[in-house]
Amino acid sequence: MLRSLPPRRPARRATLAALVLAAALGCAPADPCAGDRCGTLVIAAPGSPASLLPPVIQGALDRDISDQLFLRLADLRAGASTIGDSGFAPQLAQSWRWEDPRTLTFTLDPRARWHDGARVTALDVAFTFKAYADSALGANGRPALARIASVTAKDSVTVTFAFTAPYPEAFFDATYHMRILPAHLLGAVPRAEWRSHPFGRSPVGNGPYRFVKWDAEQAVTLEADTSFFLGRPHLARLVWRFAADLPSALQQVLAKEADAIEVLVSPPNVALAEHTGHLAIHPYPGGTYAFLRFNTKAAVSRAAPHPVLADADVRRALVLAVDRASLAQNVFGGRAKVPPGPMPLLWGWLWAGAPPVPPFDTTQAARLLDAGGWTVGPGGVRRKGGRPLAFSVMVPSTSAGRKQYAVLLQEQLKRIGADVTIEEVDLPTMMQRLQAGRFETAIEAMQGDPTPATTVGPLWESGGEMNFGRYANPAFDTQVAAARSATEAAAAQAAWQRAFAALAADPPAMMLFAPENVAAIDRRFADVTLRGDGWLAHVRQWRVPPEQLTERDKAGR
């Protein structure tokens, strides 16, 4: 239907054909794109979003889409430090200044507009803070706002943040977690209704792209806001296509029905994408890391120590007994590192000078177990006082990568004399059992913010709310506290590295992999840059050179 017509036809027929074509493509082009202001990016995504209203969003896909609709006050530059405000670039806020160490004032860009034409005002910012801080919404990042005492609009473009106490990442917390919302559209809606409010399915934003349509379970379409105050986006249209799962999404890209996919995950997928010829491979630092968490407490009686895993030497031995580099090689090819601590590749500054990863050393592992009284018994399984060295690994049935890891781990640990069973459960069951402490070990994956402060504490500190293994290590806790209060990037880095060394000495988990993400994007897209904490953060600068535009790019124009 979109094929262009053969040239040199009699004039009348050509006119007729043009009319037919115009009719076929809907109507006359409302917004002709010129030069490299055209282009349609179709993104293949596994899964389907639930809402596009930022504070009620839970999934990564929902966030990817709504990030193009709603802006922050300021944005973190790629790879920059989260300490202080030097790593940040203006977005909705044109400028900011510290009145005193506890008071921060932003001046909004007067050109900023909502897509319905209304101005973005300081009232919107104050309104947004109230929403994000409301426990009724359960917004992501809400805990990080705990040290912001108030947000007050001084006039239409000036807004002041007051902190309860000065701290190094105050600016990060003030800007990173919140996407500014339109008070004039949402102010009258009780927050209890936000979760399922129609606004979440047809949002009005202030970002480079405006919402066009959402076909349930199929696709979301956004269109460039040609009057965007920070510069008109190059790509005229963004479309997310929803697939049932990753293999289906990949097939859409391979078959040229979509232009981009966020992660290819496995080496065969990367090879397939490279093989097609029309796809470019874009590696970028991943924001996730995965680990086998040990439950130090017994799964049944939650206070008693775990009969096997409470022993730090056993945990150390298990870590030593697994050839994690080969595992990463098997699952990710060369595209994942074994992290020395709970850290994704995204924290590049932490990897420099990080403590070494404990080597793969089955001899040392066997020695540790022998010394602990775990002797090899019948069937090659080690025993101590009649108790076998046996435990289960809980893994989510929906994650192919982690399932493969579980199978690999099982075989590796069998060789040292550990009898491991795999428990595949679905994600809700896994989360509930983790929270209740009903597991022995589990393969978890963690998505990190640009700073360790948000996630590392809750995961591994004594009493941390995601410390599901009820691990306690005072030396580690001390270093985390030091890292959080460090005012210099170098001091913070040193403190985090000491903290991770303390973890390595008494491992709460076997760190498994920190993958480099690999996106596949059609070769006709130029100026493609990807960011670890949001791969599409720079998409408004991507472009398609005019000579490379395809029929799909030009459709409807």
Added chain:
Amino acid sequence: MTPLLAVEGLTKRHRTPRGPVGCVDLSFTLDAGRTLAVVGPSGAGKTTLARVLLRLERPDAGRVMFDGRDWLALEGAALRAARPAMQAVFQDTSGALDPRTRVADALLEPLRIHGRVTEGEAPARVAAMLAEVGLDAALAARHPHELSGGQRQRVGIARALALGPRLLICDEPVSALDAVARDQVLAVLGALRRARGLAVLLIAHDAALVAREADAILALGPDGRVRPPASR
């Protein structure tokens, strides 16, 4: 002397597309060793009467005294233990025998149910039972479909007599047979009845057929009620 069987006010109606059928307010008695023929057109409730007496259906109303007991009040194990005293010969000669069961097993079935035979004496019992109804012992190994209708009905009679009943209910035992077989079956039935002193409730479509066998005739009308007595 109390009668062997006393039926009082028995009513059982079935709804059918052609209107209700079944017996209405039926009362009669039958003494031990006597034969009562029940005749009437189809739909008059003859078969219903037999089925109620055999406890295959529950009546809507009425009482049945059999062998000095309230027959309709018996349930479960008590009923099963009492059933040998009242046995039946069915109209459908091929349907009454399980097509998958050999003649010998069909004959032994009632005895086995009540544990009245050991496997050692079984062949002799089968032979005796077949002989009693005038059949060759060689038939024992056959399946029902390998017998003629008359032969099958005689097997049915032999089986019904195996438990030594006091009352035999014969529901149109010969209506499905040709004339020769009919005479043979009626002859066997009559001989055994006399030899054993059995009471028989003989249900028949046509009074003339059974007149010579019956001591009394109960005629039912198309409405399911008893017509004026015609006993002789």
Added chain:
Amino acid sequence: MRRALRAAALLLAVATLAFAAIHAAPGAPFQPADGRALDPVAAAGLRARFALDAPLPVQYARWLAAAVQGDLGESFSRQRPVRDVLAAALPHSLLLAAAALLVDLLVGIALGAWQAAHAGSRGDRVLSAFTMSVQAVPVFWLGLVLVLVFAQWWHWLPVGGATDPVTHDLLTAAGRWLDRLRHLALPALTLGLAGAAGTARFVRGAMRDAWHEDHVRTARAMGVPERTILLRHVLRDAWLPLATLVGLAIPGLIGGAVLVETVFSWPGIGRVATDAILARDHPLVVGTALVSAAAVVLGGLVGDLLAAWADPRVRRSA
């Protein structure tokens, strides 16, 4: 009337069982899809909002009271009314089921009729072997292979989805139909082929039986051409059992659709249902169970109506 009552009882039973089952499942709803733990305060808020801490009978009574008024609640994972989710997915499911049924019947009857007419020939035996083999292939595997060959290697047809997200709205009415058909082709073929194999075998048998009916023999004796016999008499006799078969095929289509919708990213009820179960989306699980049960009930009804239409005798007694 009795039929309607029975259908209502069936729907109630399905809904009740689904309700009990999904509430009994371990694992809390509202878990973020990316594996993070939900903020406990927010979790408590959500539980309170959806009254999940009330005793189960109370929750059930509330659900039922709302359901009889047509309100199936709000989906936890889709964050909108269950009714809207179902309304968006149902047309796609119906389209797929109808198309698959069409493939099933067209291919099945054509193959079966040809086989019946050439019974005993080499072609008949080859087709018999073929139809049996198709029935032995796991339906999702067939789908995966079709996608690989027709979409990924040859680029003839799209790999999935119901329409092209970019161009669909810009096309003419005819173009939209073509776009839909292109997207429908592979899933309908996958789902329909499995059924077609069964239909073919059934039709072959039914037509061979009809072949020996008196009126067919008479027609042949009168010198009516074979082709006319086949179409006029034999196929008509085989139509009645076929009508019943259609009713029986509906549950299979709905069941098979669960897997096919996943393979082809088809935005139908089956995919919604699997997602809902995996997300512990209580209201949506019950909603999808209701819809699939209703489809089965309707399928039975359609089958009976077809049978009545095909056979005047049934019509009279019904």
Added chain:
Amino acid sequence: MSAAAPAPRVRHADRAALGVLAGLVLAALLAPWLAPHGPTDQLDIVGLASQPPSARFWLGTDAVSRDVLSRVLHGARVSLAVGAFGTLVALVLGAGIGLVAGWSGGRTDALLMGLVDTGLAVPRVLLVLAVVAVTGGLGTGGLVLLLGATGWFGIARLVRGQVRSLRTRAFVEAARTMGAPVPWIVRHHLLPHLATPLLVAATLGMGQMMLLEAGVSFLGVGVRPPAASWGNMIADGRATLATAPWVSLFPGLAIVGSVLALTVISEGMRRRLDPRETA
């Protein structure tokens, strides 16, 4: 006689099907001796992952360097056992419930058949998925029970219908008048008549059971790793279908082969046993 296909040929197909099935059963029984490697042995996770079929690995290796041939052989044990025992459970449940419903009639019958209708009204795949969710993950034994417990509805309906008609047959009524207890009647008069349809249904059902196991494995709730079943092997191989098709191709062929064999055998049985039933 409707089938005009020459009879000897049919018997050929039957014999071939029996041969295939016997071969698979034998392979399953002898798997530990036939298989060149253990089903879970990871030979070299870096060097030997996803190797194509070769002289050394006849059917290739999978993503974690396990020998596909060994897994197909060992998978035969799991898949055939899941199919057979699942069918057995379905058969026992279906026959039992069908008998009770058909024999009792009335309210019990209405209730049980209502249950059957309810069960049939929800797609079986979803039913299995939901129960796996409810139980929080199942072992192979649990899966077998589950597949059986969701597979009896059709059998119950079949048995119930047969019992309803058998119940009014004169020889059953005769047995009742002789004072036969219900278990006696079931054993001597009902089951022998049900045996043929049940056997046909079971053979066909076993194939369906194996297909279902593959289907639920595809959705991620089948036989648990690292144990190999043909279903979870296909599911595992899905991610590499384009790059390493042998991982899912061979278990797929094994499923197709055995389901096909079962179908042919069931057809053959039906043809052969039917005439005696009607005689």
